[in-house]
Amino acid sequence: MAIVETSLREIDEAAEKAYTAFLTYRQASPSQKVKFLNLIAELLERERARLISIANRETFLPPERLDGEYTRTINQLRFFSDLVKEGTWVRAIINKGDPTRKPLPKPDLRQIQYPLGPVAVFGASNFPFAYSVCGGDTAAALAAGCPVVYKANPGHPETSVEVTKIVVEAARQAGLPDGTFSMVQGASHETGARLVTHPRIKAVGFTGSLKGGRAIFDACATREEPIPVYAEMGSTNPVFILPEILEQKGEEIARLLATSNTASAGQFCTNPGIMVANEKSSAKFYDEFAKVIRDTPSAPMLTNSIFNSFEKSMHEVMEKKKVQVAAVASDEKSNNARAHMFVSSAENFLGDDDLWEEMFGPSSIQVTAKNSDEMMRIAEALPGQLTATVWGTENDLKSNIPLIRLLELKAGRLIINGVPTGVEVAPAMNHGGPYPATTDSKFTSVGTQSIYRFTRPVCYQNFPEYLLPDELKG
Template sequence: ATGRDLDGAFHAASDADVADAAVKARDAFSVYRSLPNTDRAAFLRAIADELEAARPDFVARVPQETALPEGRVNGELGRTIGQMRLFADVVEEGSWVDARLERPQPNREPVPKPDLRSMRVPMGPVAVFGASNFPLAFSVAGGDTASALAAGCPVVAVAHYAHPGTCEIAGEAIVRAAKKTGMPDGVFSMLQGTGQDVGVPLVEHPAISAVGFTGSRRGGLALSEVAAGREEPVPVFAEMSSVNPVVLLPGALADRSQRIAEGLAGSVSLGVGQFCTNPGLVFVPDEHAHRFAEELAAALGESHGGTALHSGIARAYEEAVSGRRDHAAVETVVASPNDVSTARINPHVFQTTLSELTAHGDLAGEAFGPATTLVSYDAVDELSCAIMGLEGQLTGTIHYADSDLPLSDMLVAALRDRAGRLILNGFPTGVEVCHAMVHGGPYPATSDGRTTSVGTAAIERWTRRFCYQDAVPDMLPPELKDGNPLGIRRMVDGAYA
C-alpha cells in the first residue's frame, strides 16, 4: 500500500497462459455444468474450508499489501467464507434454476399447445476481475467467483496488481478445494498480470462467455468495449462508480442532527472512505446547513485518515479533492493535507448549494476516499428534480422524521429511479450478504442495472433460460421431470408448487 517492496515473486501470465486457462475452462464446462447440485455445493463448502485454513496466511499478507488492519481482514474473510457457504446452500436446495412447466393441451383449438419446460442454465466460463478495496470479498474468491461457480460456470480470475500475494493465497485455496472434491481440471484458474496484458486477451478469447468486474469506471468501460467488439459479444457485469446521495429532511435534523452527523462521519471515514457505497453527496436543508456542517466537522475531527489501499487511489483522491478545494462554487469545511508519497489520505468535507451543483455537474463526481460534499437546498421539489438529474447510483438514503413523511414520497420515487437500494434512517456503507440484497444500480453505477453483485440473486448473471419443447422424459434434467424428484419450487401451469 505504501510502495515498499514485499517478499514474493509472481509469474506474469503470457498470451499462451491466458489462452490455456480459457481453453481449460471451456473443456471443464462440459463436465462441471452437468454435475449434481450436491457436488457443486460440496466444492463451494470445500473452498470455504480452505479459505478458513488459510486465515493465518491472509492475516499476515493482506495488511502488508493493503494497509487494512487485522480486524478488517478477519471480518472480510468471514464474509467471504460465509458467502461461499450461502451459495452452496442455494445450489444444494436447487430452486434457483426457476423451473417452469406448461402441460400440453393436444386438443386445444385452433392450435394444440405443446409441452414446454424451461429453467436457468449456466452460460459458460466467466472471467472475473476483482476490486482493490475488498481484497477478499470482491476479489479472487469473492462474490463473482462464488456465484459463477454456483451457477455451474468455470472461472478464470485475474489477480489484482495491488494485492498479488493475497490473490495467490486465495487462488491456491480454491485449487486445493477443486482437487479434494474431484472437480474437472480448469474449473478454476488465476492469472497474474495487468489488465492490458492479461485482462484484454482474456475477455477477447472466444471461450469466455461472460465477465464480472468491480473497480473504476474507466476499467469497467474498457472491458465492456472489448467484450462488445468481439465477433460474438458477451455480457460484462461491471460495478463501477457511485456517490450514493443522502437526503436529510428538516424534521430529522430538528430531532437528531448531532446523531446524524456522527453517523455520517463514521460512514464517510469507514475504511478510509474506500467503499463503493461511501456517502459522497449529502443534501441538507438551508436552515440547517451551517449548524450541520459544524457538527459534521466536529465529528470528523476524531478521524485521522489513513493509508490508501494503493498509491493510485491516493493520487486520484488528491486530484479529486484538490479540484473541489479550488472550485469557486465550493467552500471547504474540513481539509487536512494528503501525503501521496506515502499514500496517506485524510477526510475532506465541502459545501455548496443546489443551484451550484446543478450548474457544475462535475461537483457530483466521485472522490474515492474519505470525502463528502454537503449541498444546501431550499425546496424538496427542486431537490427531487436535481436527484433525477444525477447519474445512476448504487444507493440512495433518506433521513426523515414522522413530520417529514409528506415530503418523502417524491424523493423516494426519484431515488428509486436513480439507485439500486434505498436506505431509510441509516447509512449506505454496510452491504449485507443475503437473499434480498441488491448491490447494483443504473449506469454508470453498474454496466447493467438489472442485476446485483451481492446476495444470492447474483447467480442469475451467469445464466440464461433454456426451454425444452415436447421432450421425452429421458431427455429432461431432474429439475424439469414429472414428479419433481428434487423437491424444488417450480411453476406449473402458472402456479408455484
Template sequence: MITGKNYIGQELSALGETTFKTFNPVLNIENKTEFVEASPEEIDKAVTLAASAYMPYNQKSGAEKAAFLNAIADEILALDDLLIETYCSESGLPEGRAQGERGRTVGQLRAFADLVAEGSWVDATIDTADPNRTPAPKPDLRKMLVPLGPVVIFGASNFPLAFSTAGGDTAAALAAGCPVIVKSHPLHAGTGELVASAIAKAAKATDMPNGVFSNLNSSDIEVGVQLVQHPQIKAVGFTGSLKGGRALYDLAAQRDEPIPVFAEMGSVNPVIFLPEALQNNGAKWAKTYAGSITMGSGQFCTNPGLLFGIKGKELTDFIQQLSDEILKVEPSCMLHPNIIGAYEKNKQTALNQSGLMVAAEHEGDVALNFARQTVTVVQGKTFLENGKLHQEVFGPFSMIVECENTAQLQTIIANLEGQLTGTIISDGEELSQYPQVIANLQTRVGRIIFNGAPTGVEVCPAMQHGGPYPASTDSRFTAVGTQSIKRWVRPFSFQDWPEGLLPNELKRENPLKINRLVNGIVTKTTV
C-alpha cells in the same frame, strides 16, 4: 507458500517475462515476492481448459457443486494467519478488517452452497401439453436456467477477499455451473494466489474437472483485454472504476459474439437529510456520518459522497456538527500510493471548482499514504450547473449540497447519474411530505435506505447491489447476495422432449424435490 506464479487449472505456471511486486502502504515499501504476469500462451491455455471443463462441470449435481463451494471455504479458513498477514501487508487495512472480510467471503461461499444444494434457484417452469386444444394443440414446454459457460472475474482493489479471487462474483459463477478465470488484482496478488491455492485444493478434493478455476497475474490491462476478447469467454464480472468497467464493456460489445459485462463501477450514494431529522437528531447523524465517510478510508463503493439538505438553521448546524465530528477521526491508510495519489488529484479537481467551499479538512501531520478526510459545501444552483461536482472522489471525501427549497432538491435528485444507493434521513411523519423526492430518488438508485448509512452491505437474497448506469452496466442484477447467480445463466426451454432425457429439474417425478412453477402453480408435486 506464495510462489508468484499463475494457476492454470491445477498447474502452477510462470512463462511470462513481465514481473511485478505488491506494495505495503503502511510501511511504504515493496513486498518481497515477485509475481510473473500471465503470457498469451498461459491465457489461452487457461481459457481452453475452462472451455473443456464446462460440460463435465455443468453435469455435476447441485450437491456436488455445494461440496466444492464448502471445500473452498474450508481451505480458505485453513490458510489461517498467513492469509491475514498477507492481506494486511498488501492492503494497509487492519487485521480486524481482514478477519471480517474473510468471514464474509466464507459466508458467501456457504450461502451459495446451500442455494445449489437445495436446487430451486434454477426457476424450473413447466407448462404441460394439451393435444386437444383448438385451433392448435399446445406443446409440452419445460424451462430452466442454465450456465453461460466460462467467465472472467476481475479482482477488486478495495476488497482483496470478498470481491476478488473467491469473492461474490466467483462464488456465484461457480454455483451457476460456470468455470471461472480470475484476473488477479495486482495490488494484492499474494492474497489472490493464496486463495487460488485454496480453490485448487478444493477442486481436486471434490473431483472437479481441471480448468474449473484458474488465476492469472497481471500488472496492467493487457491480460484482462486478451481474456475479454477471447472467443470462448461468455461473460465478465468487474468491480472497480467507471473508466475500467466501461473499457471492458466496450471491448466485449465489439467482439464478433458480444458478451455481457456485469460491471459495478462506483457511486456517490446520495443522502438526503430532511429538516426535522436534523433539528431533532443532528448531532447523532453527524457522528454517524463522520464514521461512514471515513470508514475504510472512504474506500467503499457505498461511501456517502453527496449529502443534501434544505437551507435553514438545521442544515447550518449540521454542517458544523459534521465538520467537528469528522476532524475527531484519525486518518487511515489507503490501499496504495497510486490510490491516494488519485484521491488527492480528484479532490483537488473538485476543490478547484467555483463555488465549492471547504467545511472541514484534517490539517495535522499524517503518515505516508494516509488520507486527510474532507467535507465541502456547495449551493444547489452551482451543483446543478457543474457536472464535475457530481463525480466520485474515491476516498474520505463528501460534499454537502445546500438546496434552496424542496423544488430544487427534487430537480437535483432527478438529474443525478445512476447510483448504487440513496438514503433518506427523516423523523416522524416528515417523510410523507416529500413524495416526489422519494419517487425521483427511486429512479436513480438500486437500493433506498431509511435512517441509516449506506456503508455496509448485507449479503442476503433481498440485497440489491447495483443501480442505473454508471453505477453498474446492468441494473437488473445484483453483485451481492445469492440472487447474483442469475448474472451467469440464461433461460433454456425443452419442447416435447423425451422424459428420460430431461434434466432432473424438469422431470415429471421431480426427483430433486425442488419448487417448480407447473401450469402457473408453485409446487413440489409430480406433474
C-alpha cells in the same frame, strides 16, 4: 510480491481449459457443487490468520476489517452452497402438454436456468477477499455451473496467489476437472482485454472504476459475439436530509454519516459522497460532521494509484472557488489519506458536473438546499447510483414523496434513515443500479439473485423423461 505477467498464450490456454472444464462442470450435480463450495470455505477457514496477515500487508486494510471480510467471504460461499442445495434457484417452469388440444396439440414445455459458460472475474482492490479470488462473483458463477478464469487485482498479488491455491486444491479434492478455476495476472490493460475477448469467455464480472469497467464493457460489446458485462463501478450514494429530522437529530445523523463516509479510508462502493441538507437548521449537523472529519485519523489507501487519484481530486475541488473546504483531518502522515469535507450551495453544485462524480476515498460534498425543490433538482441531475438515502421524520417523508419516487429512477437501493455502507448479503439485497453505477442495472452483484448474471433459460420441448434435467422431471 512482484506481479507475474501471464503471457497471452497462457491466457488463451486458461480460457480453453475453462471451456473444456465447462463441458463437465455444467452437468455437475447439486451435491458436487455443494461439496466444492464448502471445501473452499473449509480450506479458507484453516488459513484465516495467515491470509489476513498477507492481505493486511498488501492493502493496509486493518486486520479487524479484513477479519470481518474474511468471514463474509466464507459465508458467501456457504450462502451459495445452501442455494444450490435447496435447488429452486433454477427457476424450473413446467407446462405439461395436451395432445388433444385443438386445432393444434399443446407441446410439453419445460424451462430451466442453464449456465452461460466460462466467466471472467476481475477482483476488486477494496475487497481482497469478498470481491476477489473466491468472492461474490466467483461463488455465484461456480454455483451457476460456470468455470471461472480470475484476473487478479494488481493491488494484492500475493493474497490472490495464496487464495487461488486454496480454490484449486478444493476443486481437486472435489474431483472437478482442471480448468474449473484458474487465475491470470498482469498489471497491463492487455491481460484483461485478451481474457474478455477470448471466444470461450461468455460473461464478465468486474468491480472497480468507471474507466476500467467501461473499457471492458466496450471490448465485450465489440466482440463478434457480444457477451454480458456486469461491471460494478461505484457511485456517490447521495443522502438527502430533510428539515424536521435535521432539526431534531442533526448531530447524531452527522456522526453516523461521517463515520460511514470515512470507514476504511472511504474505500467502499457505497460510501456516501454527496449529502444534501436543508439549509435551515443545518448548522449543528455541519459542525458535528466537521468535528468528526477533523478527528479522523489519516490512513494509508489500498494502492499508490488510488491514493494519488484521491489527492488529485482533493486538489481539484479545493481550487474551485464556488466550493468551500469545511474540514480536513488534522492528523497528517506522509502518503496517508486525510478525510475532507466540502460545502457547496445547491446552485453552485448544479452548475458544475465535475462535482457529481465519485471521489474514491474519505471525502464528501455537503450541498445546502434552500427547499424541497432544490433537492428535487439535485436528485434529477445526478447520474445512476448504487444507493440513495433519505433521512426524515414521518412528517418529512410524507411531505417529500416525490423526492423518494424520483430516487427510484436513480438508484438500485433506497434507504430510509440509515447509512448506505454495510451491504447485507440477503436474497432481497440489490447491489447494482443505473449506469454509471453499473453497466447492467438488471442484476445485483450481492445476494442470491446475483447467480442469474451467469445463466440463461433453456426450454425443452416434448422431451422424454430420461433426457430431461432432474429438476424438470415428473
